[in-house]
Amino acid sequence: MPRILVLHGPNLNLLGTREPEIYGSTTLDDINEMIAERAAEAGIETAFYQSNHEGDLVDAIQQANHKFDFIIFNAAAFTHYSIAIRDAIAAIDVPVIEVHISNIHQREEFRHTSVLAPVAMGQICGLGVESYLAALEAIIYKLNRAE
Template identity: 80%
Template sequence: MHKVLVLNGPNLNLLGTREPEIYGSTTLQDIEEMLQKRGQEAGIEVDCFQSNHEGVLVDKIQAARGVYDYIIFNAAAFTHYSIALRDAIAAVEVPLIEVHISNIHKREEFRHNSVLAPVAMGQICGLGVESYLAALEAIIYKLKK
């Protein structure tokens, strides 16, 4: 069975109550359940993990080598400055899709740059929580090819 790891960075555990005008009212648990249900329909195991700690996310990325076929990652604020996460992604060679609920390119200037994008397979942003589903659908498509 194919396996996908969904990682979420800092403050995403607050989805549903955190700045709902930007992030909506869907909780992280809702997103995880939606992804796991769609994964099950496609015959893919979807594991989800969230941490507010950069090093813990680095450890999860490193542990993904040889275990997961793909990673879906919303690194949140770490997107814009975490060279440690960027280097971990490059080192493990597990294809990764970077996702964001909001369109980071329409927000504050400091959010426009992603240090992860150059080592990611692709980036999906601005579709709301459907950004995660779009990433999973892309993975399902690639696994069927």
């Protein structure tokens, strides 16, 4: 059974209450539940992890190598400056899809650059919480094509 790790970066534990005009009212638990439900329908096992700490996310990425088939990752603010996370992604054989709830290219200038995008398989942003589901659908499509 294919396995997907969904990683959530800093402050995403506050979804549902944090800046709802930008991020909406959906909680992190709601997002994880939506992903798990759709993944189960497709015969995919999921695991979820959220951390506000850069090193913990680096450890999770490294530990995912050879244990997961894909990673869906919203690195949040770390997207824009974490060379450590970028290097961890580059060091593993697991494809990573970078996701963002908001459209980072329509926000403050400092959010326009992702240091992760060059080592990620792709980037999905601006679709709200559906950004996660779009990443999952891309993975389902890729898994089905590989059969």
